[in-house]
Amino acid sequence: MSYEHSIARYRNLYAKLLRFYPKPYRERFGEGMEQTFNDLLRERAGEDRGLFDCALWMFVETSAGIIREQLNYISMQKSIIRVALVTAGILLIPFFGNIYVDGWNWHWYTFVLAGTLLFGAGLTYEFVAKRMSNKAYKFAVGLAVGTAFILSWGNMVRVSESENPANLMYYGVLAVGVIGALIARFEPRGMARTLFAMALAQMLVPVIVLIISNPDTWGPPGVLGVFVSNSFFALLFVGSALLFRHAAHKQNQN
DSSP states (O other): OTTHHHHHHHHHHHHHHHTTSOHHHHHHHHHHHHHHHHHHHHHHHHTTOOSHHHHHHHHHHHHHHHHHHHHHHHHHHHHHHHHHHHHHHHHHHHHHHHHHSTTOOOOHHHHHHHHHHHHHHHHHHHHHHTTOOOHHHHHHHHHHHHHHHHHHHHHHHHHHHOOOGGGGGHHHHHHHHHHHHHHHTTOHHHHHHHHHHHHHHHHHHHHHHHHHSOGGGSOTTHHHHHHHHHHHHHHHHHHHHHHHHHHHHHHHHO
């Protein structure tokens, strides 16, 4: 019982220290950290050992963690603001185009869709590329995200201009990328496999459409043009996959 008062006092101070963590981190881990702190002190008390040195070490370690998480949180906020500003800057081009260029008629929902795609692509790059300092990894992420953005935008335009449901199959290519990246946890070797799978899926789309539909109904650019454009995107995905593979090789060497 002689330790109960000390444990309560240290735990109260520790709970106050945890308030300096960013709110999202504190809400996710704070309760567990406080319980761990309490369990360690009680274990020390059960061994009839002093509590001060254990509590002091936990306070120092937690303080270092707070500084680290606060810096990460500030960096994340800056990344969001930076991506938002870049997105707004890019959207100024079609905005002024609507005003000064004849025939440039973007509706408000086009701006919303374009802004969503731009912001999503930029934010994805910021968060994924920061996982590693390897330049090959960063280039691979940039190439993959950029290619996915162009594919998404081009597909959105095709769907809006035609009623051909086959164009929706390209979203399956993007789904392969999202699911594969989550399974790989953005690790370079797994990302390389994911991008190779996206390249294969990209080339399967026109093959499947060719099997299930009449090529005469495709219209311009025709069968050859469709395969050429799909090959272009597939090569970009392959290039990203090779960069991820190079990043994985560098990671294994370190």
